[in-house]
Amino acid sequence: MPRSISGELQRAPQPKTKSGCLTCKRVKCDEAKPNCLRCSSTGRKCDGYQKSSPRSLFRDYQLPLYSLPGLVRSENDRETRSFQYFYERTVPSLAGYCGSAFWNRLVLQVSQHEKSVWHALVALGALHENFEKNEDGPATQLIRQTQDSFAIQEYVAAIRALLNVSDNLDFNPSTPAFTSSAMNLTVDVCLVSCILFVCFEILSGHYVSAINHIRSGMKILREAYYDPRSGTYRHPLLKPSTVTKLEMETLRSMFFRLQSQTLTLTRIETDKPLYNIIEQPSLVQIEIPECFSSIAEARDIFENYGCLCSHEYHIAVGKLSSAKAAHVSDYLIQKYTLIINKWTAALDRFEQSRGHNLTTKEQVGLKILRMYRLQTIITLASGQSENSNSFNWDQYNSLFEGIISLAASIAGTRFDTDSTFSTNLLEKGEGFYLKPSFTLDNGIIAPLYDTAVLCRDPIIRRKAVHILRSVSRQEGVFNSHVSAMAAEKVIAIEEAAASRLSSDYHDSILSLTTIVSDMNLEQQDHQITKSSDVPKNVRLTYAYPTVDTTKREFFLTIGQEEMRKRKMHIDIPFPAATAVVDIEFKSIQ
Structure with missing residues (x-):
């Protein structure tokens, strides 16, 4: 029985519409195909249907x-x-x-x-x-x-x-x-x-x-x-x-x-999210099954625990002393490491159970979820990134490479391994998303941006930027082109600072301000060949695009751990991003 779009079963009216066969037009045709039953049962020839x-x-x-x-x-x-x-x-x-x-x-x-x-x-x-x-x-x-x-x-x-x-x-x-x-x-x-x-x-x-x-x-x-x-x-x-x-x-x-x-x-x-909005049924301990029944179930449970972790962490930071908050933070890291391991096992079993029957979208969904799994493992292992030693990110380069591999597969990008990666390392290949893509789902942009900013390996972070540059993706408010521009700026700042400062230089705040003021940042060639070439005291602890909703302008906000302690940061004007993403309705104002 046909359903209405509301999904409610309704008594079907007798179909005396123009959609019947040519013989039964304006009579109660049952519209069976290729020949309607009304014609067949009475011995008449059914003339079929209009295109x-x-x-x-x-x-x-x-x-x-x-x-x-x-x-x-x-x-x-x-x-x-x-x-x-x-x-x-x-x-x-x-x-x-x-x-x-x-x-x-x-x-x-x-x-x-x-x-x-x-x-x-x-x-x-x-x-x-x-x-x-x-x-x-x-x-x-x-x-x-x-x-x-x-x-x-x-x-x-x-x-x-x-x-x-x-x-x-x-x-x-x-x-x-x-x-x-x-x-x-x-x-x-x-x-x-x-x-x-x-x-x-x-x-x-x-x-x-x-x-x-x-x-x-x-x-x-x-x-x-x-x-x-x-x-x-x-x-x-x-x-x-x-x-x-x-x-x-x-x-x-x-x-x-x-x-x-x-x-x-x-x-x-x-x-900031308010977790008491209209009864938060999702903010409860959801049992992770032995095997997920769908990609949607895996995604929903992953996001649920992500919200729970963030909620519990911010409560600990906001209401407890520094010493107690640190203890709770360690507990949460252990707790959610076990959860992500159990979640990973359920996802693996789902993939094994489906085998070759996975649809194209399910394959993409699996890769995206595995990207976020790697991102979460890195964050948990680092001991909550905002309190971690920036140098510790280097030990996760293999996981960053895993994120790059998954993202490249989704975006249809392949790497020329014979290149030393200078200017044109990437070629576009066949992939799932070859045209501009728009969705409200979380996708590849956020993990790629984090990889470009947190990983100091010059090849890995540039691969992340090139994927962002080579695709046209809009994932909610995340824009691949803006993210690529921001990541390029961060890389240029750190590598310029690394080339100018010795490893024992201590006035990182002053030097960072000086480096940022250099207008020819992107044109300089900095000889960075490995992660350790970017010393700790020039690494940014945080770097992200921000939007001033009053001025309607974008900025790149950057800072280091010492600056965070002093409640300081640097807002770099980001006119290129402003030009891309906030053009108003001038034609109708």
Whole structure:
């Protein structure tokens, strides 16, 4: 029996539509193929069916391609095309390597009765099509100097529909969409719309606007509460939710992942996760099975324990004395080392049980999970990186190489082993992601950036940068091109400092400031051949891109352990990143 997109079984109406066979048209055809039973049982010749048009094909899947009230462009070819692109390309991309009921079902279901979601899907489909068809090369695929006017028009229509704003009223579409004017909306519709707006802003390169929408979604989650009597989530200003508790948990997980990414860019207190949001069912000790049943289960359990570890660690640091916090830190390292070992065993058994039956996406998912496993092992083994001796990273070069190998396999990059790695070491090969890629899942960018920054081996860290340079990937708020530029800057700073300072030079803060002020940093040739050529006192303890949401500018924030103790750091202006990722809607302001 056919199901509606909502997944609810419904009594099927007698099909007297135009989709019947040519003989039974406008009669109650059962639509069996190749010959309908009505014709066969009565001895008539069944003349078959008309060739399906794109719209009738969507109707077979019960997708929301119908004329919504007040939607004057619902029959427009461009709108139909953009929605089709969203369904066929954007949904699989955003669903990631694990798949997603949110993208495969929920968002399509909501679009059937919410104009704001419908317009947002069309806008995102149009923008994503342009993103994927950009063939200017990896260095420019993520730079969007102009916007698709149709995509912007649909995006503005989505926000107006959400807020019920009249067309003759002016408003700024880049500001958070959720205010007290949205009182006629349900909690889930607001959150679904917010996710779509975040996607549109990220794909447009508007990081500040995307961050504002993420914050708006988190604010809704903070203010919502579960009502066991009605089985719904309630909010002081919004109508109760209309989706299941499991679907609300899916939305919560998506926002937590986005907020975690946001924190890496802003580094401000207000973007730190709050673990008491609408009953955290995920923040419990989940039993790791002997063998995972799916890649999604492995990913979810890995992320759950990652949140638990971070939560427990920050509680220890914030509430305990230094001595007690250090003791708890050692305990947590031991605890989560055992957990990651058990998780790894379950993942290995899953891979063995599937054998050659793994799908392409599952193979990619396995490699990504193994990258994060290596990253976690390095962090745990180093004794919580922020308190570790920067020189200790050198003993994990083999693990960094493992991350490089997995990432290169995913990105379709191979290395010319006969090269001494100077300028052009990489060639593009066949791989899973050859076109620009956009997803909300965590992927290869974060582990590659950490490898480029923490590993001081000149070949390994440059391989990480070249992979980031050679792909065009947008993973949530993480941008491969921006990450590559930041990593290159870090490498240049450290190697320039290493070439100028002797190993017993102690005034590292002064020297670091001097090195950073050198405008010709990237043009200098520094003879670094191995990790130990970068002495401890010039190594950066931390280095990451940050965004000032007020100034709408990117910076590269760097520092060393002594600077951290003095609560000092250096913010290097990062105009190249600002130019790439935060071009505002000038055409409609």
